[in-house]
Amino acid sequence: MAASPIGSNPVIVATRVDKVGTRANVARIIRVVVSLAFALVSLIPISWMVVTAFKARSDIVSAPPKIFFTPTLEGFVNLLTNRVQIPQDQAKAKLAQPNLPLFDRIAAERGQAITGPSQYTGRVLNSLIIAGASTVLSTVLGTLAAYAFSRFNVPGKSDLLFFILSTRMLPPVVVTIPIFLMYRDLGLRDTHLGLILLYTVFNLSFSVWLLKGFIDEIPKEYEEAALVDGYTRLQAFGKVVLPQAITGIAATFVFCLIFAWNEYAFALMLTTERARTAPPSIPTMLGSGGIEWSAIAAGSLGFLIPVVIVTFALRDYLLRGVTFGALKK
Amino acid sequence: MANIELQQVEKRFGEAYAVRPLDLHIQDGEFIALLGPSGCGKTTTLRMIAGLETISNGRILLNGQDVTRLRPSERDIAMVFQFFALYPHLSVWENIAFPLKSQGERRDSVDKQVRDVAGLLQIDSLLKLRPGALSSGDQQRVALARALVRRPACFLMDEPLGALDADFRETMRSDIKKLMLDQRATTVYVTHDQIEAMAMADRIVVMSQGVVQQIGTPAQVYHDPATLFVARFIGSPGMNLLTGTRGSDNALNLPGGNSYVPPPVWQGRVNHIEGEAVVIGFRPEAVDIQPDGALTGQIFSVDLHGSYTMLVITLGSETNVVQARVNRDDDYQVGQQVRFDVKPDMVRFFDPKTEKAVS
Amino acid sequence: MLRPCQDRIAPHGKTLSQGLQVLNRMAAISARNASPSVPRRRGMSDRQIQWLFIAPTLILLVLMNIFPLFFSLYLSFTEYSVIKPNNPPVWVGLENFRHLLQDKQVWTYFALTGRYVVLSVALQTLVGFGLAMLLREKFKGNGLITTLILIPIMMSPVVIGLFWKLIFNPSYGIFNYLIGFTTPNAGPDWLAKPATALGAVIIVDVWMWSPFVMLLCLSGLKAIPDYLYEAASIDRASSWYQFWRITLPQVAPLLLIAILFRTIEAFKTFDLVMGLTGGGPGDATELAAVNLYRVAFTRFNTGESSALAYIMLVIVMAVSNLYVRSLNRVREG
DSSP states (O other): OOSSOBSBOOOOOOOSGGGSSHHHHHHHHHHHHHHHHHHHHHHHHHHHHHHHTTOOHHHHTOSSOOSSOOOOSHHHHHHHEEEEEOOHHHHHHHHHSTTOOHHHHHHHHTTEEEEEEOHHHHHHHHHHHHHHHHHHHHHHHHHHHHHHHHHSOOTTHHHHHHHHHHHHHSOHHHHHHHHHHHHHHHTOTTOHHHHHHHHHHHHHHHHHHHHHHHHHTSOHHHHHHHHHTTOOHHHHIIIIIHHHHHHHHHHHHHHHHHHHHHOOHHHHHHOSSSSOOHHHHGGGOEETTEEOHHHHHHHHHHHHHHHHHHHHHTTTTHHHHHTTTOOOO | OOOEEEEEEEEEETTEEEEEEEEEEEOTTOEEEEEOSTTSSHHHHHHHHHTSSOOSEEEEEETTEEOTTSOGGGSOEEEEOTTOOOOTTSOHHHHHHHHHHTTTOOHHHHHHHHHHHHHHTTOGGGTTSOGGGSOHHHHHHHHHHHHHTTOOSEEEEESTTTTSOHHHHHHHHHHHHHHHHHHTOEEEEEESOHHHHHHHOSEEEEEETTEEEEEEOHHHHHHSOSBHHHHHHSSSSOOEEEEEEEOSTTOEEETTTEEEOOOHHHHHHHHTSOSSEEEEEEOGGGEEEOTTOSEEEEEEEEEEOSSSEEEEEEESEEEEEEEEEEOSSSOOOTTOEEEEEEOGGGOEEEOTTTOBBOO | OHHHHHHHHGGGTOOHHHHHHHHHHHHHHHHHHHSTTSOOOOOOOHHHHHHHHHHHHHHHHIIIIIHHHHHHHHHHTEEOOTTOTTSOOEEOTTHHHHHHHHOHHHHHHHHHHHHHHHHHHHHHHHHHHHHHHHHTTTOOOTTHHHHHHHHHHHSOHHHHHHHHHHHHOTTTOHHHHHTTOOSTTSSOOTTTSHHHHHHHHHHHHHHHHHHHHHHHHHHHHHTSOHHHHHHHHHTTOOHHHHIIIIIHHHHHHHHHHHHHHHHHHHHTOOHHHHHHTTTOSTTTTOOHHHHHHHHHHTSOOHHHHHHHHHHHHHHHHHHHHHHHHHHHHHHTO
């Protein structure tokens, strides 16, 4: 606001005549109230989910909703293991054993014994494999294509770019029907490779756009200097462009990873048992008494944590990524 | 048109003063320059007059009316910003019309006023263009037009020529001055360029670090600077300032073994200065090179400026220099010893402790 | 030897003297390379690299996009069911399309989707933009706050749907509790009544995406320099006038991108609905994409679902076209 600095940092207080006084103060109070309300509204549902993951069954279904409760790992046990009911005295005997592993103890407290890991763990593994492989592929191929689009006069460039972007705009259901048929004939139905290919393609459209934006920002002069110094175009690409693009590549990698990790529709429609990933599995957790909310919450929490970490790591690129590179913030 | 009065106006940020209590009375139709280096408080003062900064203390009166608490929109002022502040998505016509349309004036009367002003500033051919398509000189004209179309009580200008190329600046300078004269406008003009202020202003307010150093006409600040700061800041180059210590017989000992006796009219006043040291000031054109001159020095450099020549003369060592303006035809060599006098009606004296001039 | 040099110099528009300098240097390098003692390094030409880099992407896209799209187009003109592989597709011309366009149900679903898209996007935009206007002077932008409010977007929509299912539960969900109904069952059962189910979906969608719109608008708002407002206030513009003539036009391009993007995504909504309501109660929240899923993978009417898919495709493509054009305009500054 102050135009002339006086050595020290000018105090950042509104100094325009019409921005002080009672009217302006009231406006300021309203703003604070609104921002607090907004923050609360944003966070309550998510924190509720986090809390539910640690609630016992009875606490979840109590009315009015319980805010204070004793935390338990019941939900995680339900999520990650298969159990059977065992008679009371057997359960009691188990509990008496020293050094009983935590999960067994929790199961025993509910009159159950663990028979093995649940499907869910296998599904998470599938998610990891499929998401990981497809993200690597789409990032690598995307970087190459983005470089070409950025540096060369590819014939029909803007049409091609539009075509690539429009892939991302398609409703997944539209593409799934023919791919379902294709995969069935090629034996790719319910395979890891099938999903990997599909995710790669969908992520490619996004990664090409995002990476092109990053590469556009690297001045061409660096490569030109390398070329003049006798390097080939490929070497210039490797020695000059890639190192400078590394942060953009990393950001793109993470965005693609998130998409593949969260993907539901394709996984739902193209897989059943072998290659099914976690997202389609979570809604179907039914326990002995109906929907196992704590298990679902535990699963969702497991999903949430990597996302939070990653979102925080990417915070400088968030807006850019989410708007396909429109905003450079 | 209007007169503006600032009464003990000050601006503080916490404990620090941006502008110390300032009194200024601007007459109707006067062109006042607020002059000083960056951070001296000139822009803050201008913004206080505009209402873009609150006043920590004091009052501002516009035509006798206390406007201290009024918003910028309620004061009858127009402002030209250094970076033009043109609305980028509006055409030139719309930019100039903005202040009129914001008051809800009818389109046909607005159009006439816009075209009149555009004609005055010779930008009528640009009316349909957007600011982004114009050169900076033209953009500044549009900014001026926008201010003019308002016919406000006074014009405030914040370094309007700062963003222009050097050649443009000179033509724009005289254009603005002529424009304001024709409009009989009261103008407050902020600049750090003393040449600009000297050329354009009726009176100059010289400021440094929030303190007003002197308020006077260009002639006054040039010939009778009130402080050492003004002496140094005004004129290119600034005034020669030599520190002398009191010697015997009213003489002052100057560097280089020189001894200077102040002219009789100044004797009494110089004696009133407390302490051993007295500062003597005189402009380059006050130096009179004479073979029997009272002061001696050695020529350090000879700079040809075409219509005149500037000599840099050292007195004793290179830390004590005097710049002298001499005829272009005269011949001088580097290293040459010269003797010179200081023209008695052009010498001034300063108290080094208070930094003020002896009056 | 001269041609490759020209290829590299010309596109970069160097001046003649600079170009000559480069030529000289390259001549020197080539001369050195041509001498028998230094083996000549032959790199791939730019054209080869260009195609090499783009080819895999294009091939994959063609295989997984173009080809399926054409196949789908073909299927839309047939009567076929995936689960009856022994009955090959039978050409029926425009029959599928005619049937679909005359089917009242289909129109109902499209209308439902349209209502959803309009309401949801409008609400998100209003809330997001309103928040941006309110918060712009307090908001410190980066870091923790941005992360927190963008978390919902980064999560799996099906998981979010599931969660809100719990929250909307009439017996033990906190939604009714929070908006003021202290005893359970006193508040409406949002997900069980057709009238309110769509509203529930809209509420979740607005919750998820308003922060996104807000951040986008904030970027635009912050980019407006202060001195424009100062000039406007000196020009005696009222706050409303300033908003209308300065703020809005400057934010408009970003706002447009947000609206178009959200419109396309809202039209595609599938995951969220599947998690929250499964399309129900009944078909009260059967949005276009959900319906398509049902026709294709529950009723296995492949021909008809392909036709339906194409109709949806045309609509999405039209809006996407607008979106990409606005996107390009903003990216170019």
